[in-house]
Amino acid sequence: MKIIFMGTPDYAEQILQKIIDTDGMEVVAVYTQPDKPVGRKKIMTQPVVKTLAQKHDIAVYQPNRLRDADTVEELLKIECDYIVVAAYGQILPLEILQHAPCINLHASILPAYRGASPIQQTLLNGDKKTGVTAMLMDVGLDTGDILKIQEIDVSDDEMVETLFERLTTTASELTIDVLENFNSYTPIKQDDSLSTHCVKITKQDGEVSFTNATELYNKYRAFTPWPGIYLESGLKLKSIKLEEKDSVNEGGKIISIDKDSIVVGCEKGSVRIFKVQPASKKEMDVLSYINGKRLSCEDTLS
Secondary structure (H helix, E strand, O other): OEEEEEEOOHHHHHHHHHHHOOOOOEEEEEEOOOOEEEOOOOEEEOOHHHHHHHHOOOOEEOOOOOOOHHHHHHHHOOOOOEEEEEOOOOOOOHHHHOOOOEEEEEOOOOOOOEEOOHHHHHHHOOOOEEEEEEEEOOOOOOOOOEEEEEEEEOOOOOOHHHHHHHHHHHHHHHHHHHHHOHHHOOOEOOOHHHOOEEOOOOHHHHEOOOOEHHHHHHHHHHHOOOOOOEOOOOOEEEEEEEEEEEEEOOOOEEEEEOOOOEEEEOOEEEEEEEEEEOOOOOOEEHHHHHHHHOOOOOOEOO
16 A cells, blocks of 8 residues: 655654554655744754654655645656645645545544644633544545544543644554545545634734633643743743632632642632743742732732
């Protein structure tokens, strides 16, 4: 079985590794995003998928635009049985979709959370269940016919990194299942009337207020470590947990001070804060912060 693989981040790397390790499967080409500058020093860094492919002597292609005629022509010359796509970052043109069955692994239960940030959106909405959908790609964004969905449970305190890891494992196993049993699955059309969408996360999404404790905690779960959550003042909330959901308070008021944390009221509910990071300073325990600011119960955290 010959496979063209398309993907870019860690999620895709682990799926690619699973395919490489499976008997009877040969990855004949890897398509990934171009190298890009990373960090303050803007060091040119290649995608992890490229590094893995090179380790296994697999041909790597990094077109700026997959839709360019030369790129399409080049790909169509590569013989394959399937094209597997996982968080690639570009839309596939019709000519490539017709070259071989294109199987996409999307980290949600489609048609929910089509788009760029399904894992974060699961946590933002406090969902109890998510999963990975294997689908046949079409010209739309995550709109193709569903081959199989593998669901997993989500705990109330699960963080994005652990959920990402579990979904990656699920996606890797589902990929092999679908490739090995492709002809036994009957594609099922998505119900577009039930579709929801999610967009790429930006740094600005991390700004929070003490309005609703559940929403604040869910942002913490979804946005830690990046972009993190922070108050309008720039104070980052580095370690928190949901204290309770229902009390009515003055938002931001310190309700209690304990030996290793403080409880801060939201207009609805409250959160317990353990560590913070002031703007342009190092992370610190919250007691050191409020002592330095001379804050006590009934004062407002800012």
